[in-house]
Amino acid sequence: MSFDYDLFVIGGGSGGVRAARVAAGETGAKVGLAEEDRYGGTCVIRGCVPKKLMVFASGYSSMVDEAQAYGWDIQPGTFDWPGFRGKLEAELDRLEGIYRKLLANSGVDSFDTRATIKDAHTVQLSTGETRTAKHILVATGGHPVVPDVPGAELAITSNEIFHLKKLPKSILIVGGGFIACEFACILHGMGIEVMQYYRGAQILRGFDDEARGLIATDMRESGIDICTGTNVLEMRKQGDRIWVKATNGDEKVFDQVMFATGRDPNTSGMGLEETGVKLGRRGEIVVDDYSQTAVPSIYAIGDVTNRINLTPVAIREAMVFVDTVFRGNPTPVDHDLVPSAVFTQPELGTVGLSEEDAREQEPIEVYSTSFKPMQSSFAGKPDRVLMKLVVSQKTRKVLGCHIVAPAAGEMIQLAGIAIKMGATKEDFDQTVAVHPTMSEEIVTMRAPVRTA
Secondary structure, X not given: OOOOEEEEEEOOEHHHHHHHHHHXXXXXXXXXXXXXXXXXXXXXXXXXXXXXXXXXHHHHHHHHHHHHHOOOOOOOOOOOHHHHHHHHHHHHHHHHHHHHHHHHHHOOEEEOOOEEEEEOOEEEEOOOOEEEEEEEEEOOOEEEOOOOOOOHHHOEOOOOHHHOOOXXXXXXXXXXXXXXXXXXXXHHHOXXXXXXXXXXXXXXXXXXXXXXXXXXXXXXXXXXXEEEOOOEEEEEEEOOEEEEEEOOOOEEEEOEEEEOOOEEEOOOOOOHHHHOOOEOOOOOEOOOOOOEOOOOOEEEOHHHHOOOOOHHHHHHHHHHHHHHHHOOOOOOOOOOOOOEEEOOOOEEEEEEOOHHHHHHHOOEEEEEEEEOOXXXXXXXXXXXXXXXXXXXXXXXXXXXXXXXXXXXXXXXXXHHHHHHOOOEHHHHHOOOOOOOOOHHHHHOOOOOOEEO
C-alpha cells in the first residue's frame, strides 16, 4: 500500500518539530506536519521561553538594593510592562519563524490547520482534506486546567499571563506547583502584590522537602503571601476587580486571579480512542518504552503522554522515535535521572531522587549545607542557599542532588552529567573546589548530617 507520507506529525511544538525535521532532513523520509496554532508550541510561545525572559526582567528589581550595598549610586525605577511585552512578542515571532524555516529547509510539508486521526494511517485535516501516512506521531502537548468553581471564568492561566495589556496591582495565584511558584516570584519582582493559595501543606509537592521548605521561606521573606491549606471556594466580579472567597473563610479582592492548578493532555476530539489508541485517566496517550501506542502505526511523544512533561524530554523522545522507526535502531526512552530546574527566586535545580523517595528505596546518607552566600551576606540580605546530596550507603552512588541558589539551573546541568555517569560521593570528594563560589560546597561536604 502506498501512502502520501512516511510520517505525519500532529503538533508543531518542540517534540513534533524535532521529529519531523530530523526524520525528513537526516533519513530522507517524506514528512507532513499539521499545527492548528503557532509553531514552537507551549515552550516557545506560552511557556519556557517567555517565562524565562520574564524571570530575567523581574530579577532586576532586587539588584538595586544590592548594587547600593556594593557602592553604586543606583536609584529604583519603574517597570515598563508595555515596552517589555512588545520586545517579548517580537522575540516569540522571531523564534516561531525559525521553527517554520527549520521545517521548510528539511523538506517537511507544513499544514496550518487542526488535524485529527481518522484511522490507523489516515489524518483528517480541518480543511476537509485527508492525508495518509505509514506512521503517525501525535505531539499535541497539553493545556492548563481550570478548576470547577463559581466564577472561574474570571481568572486567567499561564496562557494569558504573557498577553496582559497592563499589569495588575495585585494578583492571587492559585496552585503550588512550579508554574504557580515561578509566576509568584516573577510578578512580585515586577512590583505586584502577590498572594498564593495552595490546598496542600507545602508548595512544590514532589520535590525534596528540605529544598522546597527553603524556597517557601525565601518567598515569604521577599514579601509573597503564601497561604497553604487554602483553596478558592467562589469568585465574582466586584467593579473592575475580582472578589474571592477562600476555603478558610477569608474574603479578599484582587485585580487579577491566575489559576496554575495543573495541565492535561490535548487529546479531546482527536479520534484516538475510536482508532484503538488507549488513553489514561487524565486523557494522556498510553505508550510503551518506544513511544508506541496500542495501534502499531501510531506513536506519541511529549506532554500528551504525561510522562515527564519537560521540553528537553519531548525533544529526546523525538530523537529516539526517529532512531526506532526510521533508522532501524529500536531505542527505548530513558527517563532516568533527568535534571530539571524551577525558576523561582532563588532557583531550584534537581536531579535524581529526593531524600524522601530515596529513604523509601534503600539506606542512605544525606549531606546538606545551608548558608548565606558571599554576595548576599555582604549586601546584608537574608537569602540562604542549599547544597544537598543524597547518597546510597551500599553503592556510595549519588542518588540525588538538590541545589537552591541563584543560577541553580545552570549548576544542576553539570551535576546531572556526573550523576548520570554513576558518580559516587567519593568522586565528588576528590574533585577540587572552585573557590570562592557557592557551588564549591557540593564537593566539600565531608560528614553526613543524617542517615536513614
